[in-house]
Amino acid sequence: MKKLDKFILKAFLGPFVLTFLVVVFILLMQYLLKYFDEIVGKGLGPMVYAEMLFYFAVSLTTLALPLAVLLSSLMTFGNLGEHFELTAIKSSGISLVRTMLPIFVFTLFLTAFAFYNNDRIVPKVNLKAYSLLYDIRQTKPSLSLEEGSFYNGIPNYSIKVNKKYPDEVSLKGLIIYDHSKGRGNTDVILADSGRMYMFGNDRYLMFELYNGINYSEPKAEQGGFSLNDKPAEFMRNEFSKTKLVFSMESFGMSQTPQDYFAENKIMKNVSQLTADIDSMENKIIEARYTIYSNVQNYNPYINKTRVMVPEQLKQQYRIVDSLNKVKLMQTYGMDSVNGGPNMSGMAYTRESLMSRKQVMDLEESGSEKAMNSIGGGSKEKKQFEPTLADTVYLEPLEAGNKHKQLEAYRSAVGQLRYIKNNYEVYGGRADELQRSIYQWQIEIHKKWAQAAACLVMFMIGAPLGAIIKKGGLGVPVIVSIAFFIVYYVLTMFGDKWAREGIVSPELGIWSANLLLLPFGLFFLRQARNDARLFESDFYSVIIAKFRTAIGEKVRRPDVLRRAFRWPRN
Secondary structure, three states, X not given: OOHHHHHHHHHHHHHHHHHHHHHHHXXXXXXXHHHHXXXXXXXXXXXXXXXXXXXXXXXXXXHHHHHHHHHHHHHHHHHHXXXXXXXHHHHOOOOHHHHHHHHHHHHHHHHHHHXXXXXXXXXXXXXXXXXXXXXXXXXXXXXXXXXOOEEOOOOOEEEEEEEEOOOOOEEEEEEEEEOOOOOOOOEEEEEEEEXXXXXXXXXXEEEEEEEEEEEEOOOOOOOOOOOOOOOOOOEEXXXXXXXXXXXXXXXXXXXXXXHHOOOOHHHOOHHHHHHHHHHHHHHHHHHHHHHHHHHHHHOHHHHHHOOOOOHHHHHHHHHHHHHHHHHHHHHHOEOOOOOOEOOOOOOOOHHHOOOHHHHHOOOHHHHHHHHHHHHOOOOOOOOOOOOOOOOOOOOOOOOXXXXXXXHHHHHHHHHHHHHHHHHHHHHHHHHHHHHHHHHHHHHXXXXXXXXXXXXXXXXXXXXXXXXXXXXXXXXXHHHHHHHHHHHHHHHHHHHHHHHOOOOOHXXXXXXXXXXXXXXXXXXHHHHHOOOOOOOHHHHHHHHHHHHHHHHHHHHOHXXXXXXXXXXXX
């Protein structure tokens, strides 16, 4: 590595690390503000919150890396241009492209790491982050008694305190309603004063009550009123001191199994998403085949006169059905011949199964040869395909038999209603699966596009910094934020259009990179020519040249004559 390469990399790595940490922090704060009211005040301790912040910080690196590359490359070449170091490098015969080469190579490795991070690290971290966030949101807030208001955080109890002393232990004027028996407000404790404290490693809450009365009124039995009925019991107990113990188990954070969140698309890598897409495509084939087959089986006229199921759909369904049977045998360990258990070493593996695409590519002649070799080859192939009837005889309805006409009408309406409902159910299921496929495909392309965005942002930031020739955190930050906002808006629009099926998932997700890459190439061309795009003199020269060209044409009568077709004198 040459000294110039070391110098350029050293000038780049410092701003890159700094801007990356700053961007992650800003994105993290902006994201967690949405859940601020639901995660604070739970008394879970700093380690739980630190773990959650770490997980979400790793999750947000998918957005932070491209922005950090853009900002740091713009700052690096802006500093080099501002201190005339870039001019000295060019004067020594080294081109701008050669100067950008070490950072370009670093960005290539960073792009590869970004994809690995998006595909392998971030899905696992997302699973931990969102499961932990769910547990924190479900945790009850820490015990907080407010003066003059009822507190219902403890299950089956409602507590009111008139006054709390500064020591957070002594209380004055307590009212405690006991709803554990499900009898409403029939059990209540009134106390003049008391003390509240935790014990048993904060697993239990103790109330010591002084100088109070316990009222209890059992609920009357259901039934009519009679003069012989005894009056309802009412109990009133006075005490000078009593204790109430409450379990604080409900205030602790319970850990939800991560399997509950594992089926979300952001928790999966590319291979898992691809397998899910293949499974959903098989379900779509099954749903479409069911629509045709149900119509065929339910309507005898259609079944006799025409073959409703398209041949291509039939072939696809046979393949899907075969794969499902193989998977079923693989799941239950049954032998494909005699239904017995598989011998050791003969179990099917997922890699050994032929994909649906490979099966579709098989030639029909090859399949026939295989069937003939199994069946002996000498036997003729039997035809089981239904054929269309040449003539269809329909039994006419008697003109005067209204009962049969009504029955035929009801039967036809019932058949049509069944066909309509069948189409709505299975057609809606197929449409929903297709929308899910779009979302899964979007997630796959996001992993690639967000990684490639690092390279695109470098192609914009490095030449633009050489043109601006301003370092620091002023102009580079403004320009970087502007381009990143454009990138983010284009990504959001592409994502939305891809989800709605307006454009393909590939075009929707890659549109931001494809639209911004020409800007980077344009800036690179201008930077190689030492263009001053952000200086007023550059545009003044262009305007002056334009005025000069217009003036020359105005001063030449032949030009005006040709333009307006004036006749010669």
